Amino acid sequence: KAGVTQTPRYLIKTRGQQVTLSCSPISGHRSVSWYQQTPGQGLQFLFEYFSETQRNKGNFPGRFSGRQFSNSRSEMNVSTLELGDSALYLCASSAVGETQYFGPGTRLLVL
Amino acid sequence: QQQVKQSPQSLIVQKGGISIINCAYENTAFDYFPWYQQFPGKGPALLIAIRPDVSEKKEGRFTISFNKSAKQFSLHIMDSQPGDSATYFCVPTGNQFYFGTGTSLTVIP
Numbered sequence: 001k002a003g004v005t006q007t008p009r010y011l012i013k014t015r016g017q018q019v020t021l022s023c024s025p026i027s028g029h030r031s032v033s034w035y036q037q038t039p040g041q042g043l044q045f046l047f048e049y050f051s052e053t054q055r056n057k058g059n060f061p062g063r064f065s066g067r068q069f070s071n072s073r074s075e076m077n078v079s080t081l082e083l084g085d086s087a088l089y090l091c092a093s094s095a096v097g098e099t100q101y102f103g104p105g106t107r108l109l110v111l
Numbered sequence: 112q113q114q115v116k117q118s119p120q121s122l123i124v125q126k127g128g129i130s131i132i133n134c135a136y137e138n139t140a141f142d143y144f145p146w147y148q149q150f151p152g153k154g155p156a157l158l159i160a161i162r163p164d165v166s167e168k169k170e171g172r173f174t175i176s177f178n179k180s181a182k183q184f185s186l187h188i189m190d191s192q193p194g195d196s197a198t199y200f201c202v203p204t205g206n207q208f209y210f211g212t213g214t215s216l217t218v219i220p
Contacts, residue, residue, distance in 0.1 A: 035210075042213050043155070043200065056207055090154050097143055097204055102154030 002026070004093050004103035012109045018079040021106045025072050025093030031055075032074040033100065034066060035090040043090075049074055050096070078108075086110045114138055117201050117211030124218050130188040132214045134201030137182065141203040144177060146186045149198045149213075158199070159186070191218045 005024045013019050025032050033056075034046040045058040049068035066076045072093070078085055086109050092100040116135045124130045132146075145160035161168045161175040161184065168175045174187040184203075188195055196218050201211040 043149075043210055045210060048207075088152075092154070097206065099143075099145060099157045099160065100147075100155075100202070100208070102156065105154055 004091060004101050006089075006091050006103040006106050008106060009104065010107050010109075012111060013081050014111050015081055015083060017081050018077065019081060019108060021076045021078075021089055021091075021108075023074045023076070023091030023093075023103060025074070025091075026101055029093035029095055029101075030072055031094045031096055032068055032072060033092045033094075034074070034076050035092070036060075037088045037090060037105075038086070046076065081110045083110050114209040115201065115203060115211045117214060119214060120212065121215040122217070124191045124216065126191065126193060126218055126220050128191050128218075130186075130191045130195070130216055130218070132186045132199050132201070132216070133183060134185065134203070134211050135181075135183045136203040136209070138203070138205065138207075138209075139182070140205040143204040144175065144184045145202050145204065146173075146175065147200045147202060149200065155200055188216075191216075193218045193220050 007022045031050045033048040037043045047066050048056040052068045063079045068074045088105045088107050090105045092102045094100040114137050118133050146158045147155035148158040149155040159170050159173045161177050166177050172189045177184040199214045
């Protein structure tokens with residue numbers, strides 16, 4: 001099976017812009033989770049989607065949103081970008097209650 | 112309420128030594144207890160995992176010890192090597208999952 005793929009791998013944006021990141025899970029996995037990782041804050045959970053519904057949400061402002069499509073692919077959107085949003089954004093897919101498999105991440109730089 | 116407490120935050124071990132990382136959880140509904148390993152610039156990857164029907168699982172130099180009554184599980188790395196230098200996360204899992212805060216392990220040659 002192909003692994004989790006994320007696009008794009010690298011992205012440079014300026015403050016105030018918005019960005020959309022994409023994640024394609026492993027075939028058959030219906031749960032997709034998003035994480036933000038920074039040197040200062042470590043790995044932080046953003047949200048989890050299962051069968052097109054947000055099932056769990058971390059403590060991030062409403063500028064961070066996501067959605068999941070019927071084929072389990074997921075997108076994450078960040079609006080009104082701030083410098084502090086510069087991070088590695090990781091997507092992980094899993095079967096329920098099983099191992100999460102992570103993608104390579106999207107590295108976002110906000111200037 | 113903090114669901115998962117991982118300790119220590121960082122760990123420095125001499126080559127050949129034993130590294131021990133601990134994880135305490137609150138939710139008794141968790142039924143899958145994995146440890147993930149992450150190298151810089153990479154996503155976390157499953158290292159080893161255990162189900163609550165056993166108290167210990169060993170894979171090579173890596174062992175999970177599980178104490179259901181104490182709601183704790185730990186990762187032991189025997190004969191630690193410089194290549195083990197990474198960040199380790201416990202992720203107790205059920206219908207939901209919670210990432211531990213991570214432990215940065217440095218193995219000194």
